[in-house]
Amino acid sequence: MNPHWRSFLESTDACFAADVPEVLHFGDAQAELLAASRQTVLVPLTHLASISASGDEAKTFLHGQLTSDVNHLAQGAAQHAGWCTAKGRMQASFVVWHENESYRMLLAADLLEATAKRLQMFILRAKVKLQVESDTILLGLAGRQAAEALADAGLPIPESVMRATSSGDGTSIIHLDAQRYVLAAPVTALPALWQKLGVKARPAGLPAWRWLDVQAAFPLVSLATKEEFVPQMADFEKIGGVSFNKGCYPGQEIVARTQYLGKVKRHLYRLSGDVPLPAGADLFSPDNLEQASGKIMLGAPSPAGGHVALAVVQSNYAGNLRLGSRDGQEVTASAVNPA
Incomplete structure (x- = not known):
């Protein structure tokens, strides 16, 4: 700087x-x-x-x-x-x-x-x-x-x-x-x-x-x-x-x-949650036992309270996501560009 x-x-x-x-x-x-x-x-x-x-x-x-x-x-x-x-x-x-x-x-x-x-x-x-x-x-x-x-x-x-x-x-x-x-x-x-x-x-x-x-x-x-x-x-x-x-x-x-x-199964989503959503954090789904279902690109606090983020998410698991682990804090995802 x-x-x-x-x-x-x-x-x-x-x-x-x-x-x-x-x-x-x-x-x-x-x-x-x-x-x-x-x-x-x-x-x-x-x-x-x-x-x-x-x-x-x-x-x-x-x-x-x-x-x-x-x-x-x-x-x-x-x-x-x-x-x-x-x-x-x-x-x-x-x-x-x-x-x-x-x-x-x-x-x-x-x-x-x-x-x-x-x-x-x-x-x-x-x-x-x-x-x-x-x-x-x-x-x-x-x-x-x-x-x-x-x-x-x-x-x-x-x-x-x-x-x-x-x-x-x-x-x-x-x-x-x-x-x-x-x-x-x-x-x-x-x-x-x-x-x-x-x-x-x-x-x-x-x-x-x-x-x-x-x-x-x-x-x-x-x-x-x-x-x-x-x-x-x-x-x-x-x-x-x-x-x-x-x-x-x-x-x-x-x-x-x-x-x-x-073959693109992952897309850009907006997230919202009650805890900070830091860039680089992995997202998991209880429905996917094989691997992480997404990763956060950037996050920020929201003026309305809570936190929001942009994340790349595997679309078929977007309805059931957790932060950091399958037992982590629940987050809500909505597609930026719905199919």
Whole structure:
């Protein structure tokens, strides 16, 4: 985490988790959750990081590595993408956007170092420059007045969902979903940007953003779920994260075979329960004595009480799930994309 970014957040009374550099809240976690559901919030996205790829062969390189179609990613457009192992399991997921002469990618911060190092291995002699954007800070803006907050701050508003634009100071704005935006800004622009956006948006911790991720069914692969899912298990093909008309990429044969043979038995579900639902936790069913019936991708407290999560679940056991063991706490599951 950029030390200037952390220092600034500490000056705004941000409360950090003890074990990871994530902001838990700004003094009132429950009120911040309620604000995320009813008002407009400004969230430091310290759980995300960004990488850029530039150079004459950046497009070709990424097209040959990621699951979505980078060749046809227009200027100012954004899309989901997975990066798979040879066995078709996602080792990272991205939001990729095309900005000027480069391609920029959001991913889980706890996968940044390993992902950047491994991607670099595949560049070989290609004319590609891969850069970890360590001086870029990421902010989430969400709620009914999010667009107004951007306008009042003098920032351009992307024309539609999964579009991106940039301002004169180097801040990029990605319209992530209905009322959510991600801002990738130079750390030097941070104090003024925070102050301007804070006029209409309440600062909130990451639990509020993760709750919004669950509501929007935003599937993020993190260290806790690395190499656990074929893209279709997390419904990536339904959000444009997989192209079945492009050439080869790592794991492409398995991903394609899975699709055309119709063998996907696990899909993305929303969970609710009375106890925390942490990423990476296994789900079991008393009806399935052979193996775990699912795994949680991300979880968050709910403004209404209790906890919610996104999980990949074996569909025929979704009606009877327990957390951690077959005797664990009962959780309720509902399909994100019902068959």
